[in-house]
Amino acid sequence: MTQDMLLTMVSGVPWTIALTAVALLIGVVLGIPLCAMRMSKLVVLRMVANTLILTLRAIPPIVWLFFIFFGLDTGFVSLNPFQAAAIGLGLITAANMAEIYRGAMSAIHSGQSEASMALGLSTYHRFFDVLGPQLFRVALPSAASYAIGLLKDSAIASTIGVHEIAFQASHVSQRTFRGLDVYAVAGLLYILLSLPIAWASRWADLHLRARVAR
Amino acid sequence: MSLNSSSIPQADVASRPPLLRLDAIGKTFGTHVVLEDIDLSLAAGEVVAIIGPSGSGKSTLLRCINQLEPPTTGRVTIGDTTIEAGHTPTRRELMALRRNIGMVFQSFNLFPHLTVLRNVSLAQERVMGRTREQADAVSMQLLARVGLADKAQQFPSRCSGGQQQRIAIARALALDPQIMLFDEPTSALDPELGLEVLAVMRELAEGGMTMIVVTHEMRFAENVSDRVIIMADGRIVEQGPSGTVMRNPQTERAQRFLHAVKDR
Amino acid sequence: MNDLVDFWLEHLPAMLDGLLVSVQVTGVSLAIGVPLGLMLALAVQSRSKPMRGIAIVVVEVGRGAPALILLQFTYFGLPNAGLSLDSFASAVIALAWCTGAYTSEIIRAGLEAVPHGQKEAAEAIGLNHLDALRYVILPQALRVSVPALLGFSILMLQASSLCFAIALPELVSQAYLIGSTTFRYMPILVLAGLLYAAICIPATIAVSALERKLGAHA
Ligand SMILES: Nc1ncnc2c1ncn2[C@@H]1O[C@H](COP(=O)(O)OP(=O)(O)OP(=O)(O)O)[C@@H](O)[C@H]1O
Ligand SMILES: [Mg+2]
Numbered sequence: 001m002t003q004d005m006l007l008t009m010v011s012g013v014p015w016t017i018a019l020t021a022v023a024l025l026i027g028v029v030l031g032i033p034l035c036a037m038r039m040s041k042l043v044v045l046r047m048v049a050n051t052l053i054l055t056l057r058a059i060p061p062i063v064w065l066f067f068i069f070f071g072l073d074t075g076f077v078s079l080n081p082f083q084a085a086a087i088g089l090g091l092i093t094a095a096n097m098a099e100i101y102r103g104a105m106s107a108i109h110s111g112q113s114e115a116s117m118a119l120g121l122s123t124y125h126r127f128f129d130v131l132g133p134q135l136f137r138v139a140l141p142s143a144a145s146y147a148i149g150l151l152k153d154s155a156i157a158s159t160i161g162v163h164e165i166a167f168q169a170s171h172v173s174q175r176t177f178r179g180l181d182v183y184a185v186a187g188l189l190y191i192l193l194s195l196p197i198a199w200a201s202r203w204a205d206l207h208l209r210a211r212v213a214r
Numbered sequence: 215m216s217l218n219s220s221s222i223p224q225a226d227v228a229s230r231p232p233l234l235r236l237d238a239i240g241k242t243f244g245t246h247v248v249l250e251d252i253d254l255s256l257a258a259g260e261v262v263a264i265i266g267p268s269g270s271g272k273s274t275l276l277r278c279i280n281q282l283e284p285p286t287t288g289r290v291t292i293g294d295t296t297i298e299a300g301h302t303p304t305r306r307e308l309m310a311l312r313r314n315i316g317m318v319f320q321s322f323n324l325f326p327h328l329t330v331l332r333n334v335s336l337a338q339e340r341v342m343g344r345t346r347e348q349a350d351a352v353s354m355q356l357l358a359r360v361g362l363a364d365k366a367q368q369f370p371s372r373c374s375g376g377q378q379q380r381i382a383i384a385r386a387l388a389l390d391p392q393i394m395l396f397d398e399p400t401s402a403l404d405p406e407l408g409l410e411v412l413a414v415m416r417e418l419a420e421g422g423m424t425m426i427v428v429t430h431e432m433r434f435a436e437n438v439s440d441r442v443i444i445m446a447d448g449r450i451v452e453q454g455p456s457g458t459v460m461r462n463p464q465t466e467r468a469q470r471f472l473h474a475v476k477d478r
Numbered sequence: 479m480n481d482l483v484d485f486w487l488e489h490l491p492a493m494l495d496g497l498l499v500s501v502q503v504t505g506v507s508l509a510i511g512v513p514l515g516l517m518l519a520l521a522v523q524s525r526s527k528p529m530r531g532i533a534i535v536v537v538e539v540g541r542g543a544p545a546l547i548l549l550q551f552t553y554f555g556l557p558n559a560g561l562s563l564d565s566f567a568s569a570v571i572a573l574a575w576c577t578g579a580y581t582s583e584i585i586r587a588g589l590e591a592v593p594h595g596q597k598e599a600a601e602a603i604g605l606n607h608l609d610a611l612r613y614v615i616l617p618q619a620l621r622v623s624v625p626a627l628l629g630f631s632i633l634m635l636q637a638s639s640l641c642f643a644i645a646l647p648e649l650v651s652q653a654y655l656i657g658s659t660t661f662r663y664m665p666i667l668v669l670a671g672l673l674y675a676a677i678c679i680p681a682t683i684a685v686s687a688l689e690r691k692l693g694a695h696a
Contacts, residue, residue: 184555282602
């Protein structure tokens with residue numbers, strides 16, 4: 001493996017990080033209303049949310065990315081690969097985050113009815129001031145392991161041409177015909193990138209546990 | 215394995231060669247000394263009750279005997295098998311030991327995914343090499359003996375606690391052991407259910423089974439066992455014929471313990 | 479609308495062929511990967527240090543590297559080491575590796591869920607290590623693991639879509655091919671999505687129902 005090859009692959013790292021971060025942000029934010037709908041008292045809202053979540057999770061990410069990139073591109077909207085990948089992965093993340101929030105809610109509350117009451121508008125403040133921080137702490141470990149999964153899923157964006165690690169790896173491997181070490185290094189890069197997330201999550205978990213537990 | 219042979223008189227018991235011998239058994243967990251210098255020898259047909267305060271090492275002693283917990287020092291001898299602390303016993307030695315010792319746990323530990331019959335048959339097939347038919351036939355007899363033949367095809371979860379413990383006794387008897395160890399077999403049970411288990415144990419004792427029973431049932435210790443051992447802080451603080459020890463303890467530690475539990 | 483239905487009907491046979499390949503590659507990978515996961519779960523708890531070390535590396539790489547990279551590694555990489563495999567065999571190796579790594583964690587959790595008293599009881603009645611595992615511990619551990627293993631199987635069917643990258647003619651490859659020849663990506667991708675959803679949504683609902691049922695009994 002030459003230095004040149006290695007540098008090319010490492011040049012994908014910022015793209016991988018950026019894609020993961022943007023998709024995660026979209027998912028973390030959109031997951032909140034989706035979770036609220038999923039736990040709403042209105043049957044219609046619940047059903048819509050449930051269908052959305054099930055559909056987003058049932059169809060493989062690569063199909064969503066192709067759909068958004070090739071499918072939507074035919075007419076008035078035109079997305080670049082990064083945008084398409086961020087939206088696709090972000091929506092899938094939203095569905096998964098909604099489920100993670102819901103799991104955390106029922107872990108905090110014993111009863112689901114109570115949890116959905118907390119989501120009513122009248123208790124808006126109670127939710128954000130009291131429940132929010134607790135929710136954050138309970139949801140953190142699953143959210144962190146989801147983030148690591150997302151980091152790995154972001155490799156799929158190479159198939160629509162986002163210049164991230166997997167893209168650079170296949171580029172280099174096609175150029176040099178050295179798949180063995182190229183893909184081994186690519187795999188290693190992903191593993192290395194996931195380590196800080198795991199550490200940060202463990203650190204935050206300990207830190208917050210000490211605080212919330214008092 | 216007949217239940218009906220008459221109980222063995224006290225004097226007779228002491229003169230027989232020991233069936234089980236413990237020499238200087240010690241056990242430490244890290245730096246925590248749980249058992250220290252335990253000597254014990256058990257004649258065939260003898261029933262020994264071990265009593266003592268919580269944490270005194272009673273369960274650990276039982277578990278050291280059948281090597282669920284390897285002792286740190288000392289020696290366990292049963293028949294012509296001797297297991298020395300410090301040497302990892304061979305598989306053959308362990309098998310010889312465990313085939314000769316049946317154990318009944320406080321929490322029954324029946325296999326929940328197997329029927330009552332399979333619970334009792336499993337070891338006969340896998341350890342004694344009996345066929346399924348032979349094993350099931352023996353198991354049915356054993357279940358009949360503990361009064362549960364009608365539960366054979368049920369799963370343990372469908373049985374009451376007392377029934378489960380009686381099944382556990384049948385399971386332990388299935389290998390035709392020479393010695394039975396009981397670790398607080400009635401502690402997890404309502405008193406009423408405990409009685410049906412104690413009745414089975416009493417019958418076993420009267421049938422000549424050699425038994426070590428860790429118990430909080432002072433009446434059982436006094437009336438059924440031949441000998442009582444009182445443990446405290448990992449040591450044997452007093453032992454002797456059950457009547458004497460229970461009514462007339464000599465050491466201050468034993469007196470204190472018996473005084474504390476005399477209402478039970 | 480009629481036009482869309484005609485388009486779908488025209489290409490449905492090719493898409494179903496693709497779906498069949500997806501299901502086959504998933505099935506074979508699971509059939510190899512789950513037993514591998516069981517072995518890894520046991521090896522990770524083994525007393526032998528080298529064994530434990532190897533198992534941990536296999537699990538951590540299988541879980542840590544993206545499935546796409548594993549696929550490309552086996553398909554484009556292994557030929558460098560003198561091992562050229564067709565895309566189906568490469569896919570099976572990569573996905574079975576991934577399955578083994580993930581299911582070893584699922585099975586390990588199942589093993590840990592079996593109460594310690596069960597192992598002791600098995601030992602006390604004289605069962606040797608292997609028999610205790612086979613007759614007492616594993617049946618209980620696997621029972622606990624079943625919902626998670628089924629859930630993982632659904633994820634694997636989805637992951638098989640990544641075999642697109644190594645030219646395995648599975649569902650996404652077929653859709654992509656049809657899309658690139660007809661320039662009608664949108665409808666064919668919708669059909670692909672519908673086919674995945676038709677399998678995965680009912681399966682997901684069934685698995686969570688099973689989970690609830692087992693949870694209620696525990
Ligand atoms: N696996 C272990 N690791 C560390 N310490 C242990 C272990 N098992 C037992 N101990 C300790 O050994 C001591 C004796 O325990 P043991 O269970 O033998 O007492 P016991 O007399 O049976 O008490 P009880 O009447 O409550 O059942 C206790 O202090 C206990 O904490
Ligand atoms: Mg005890």
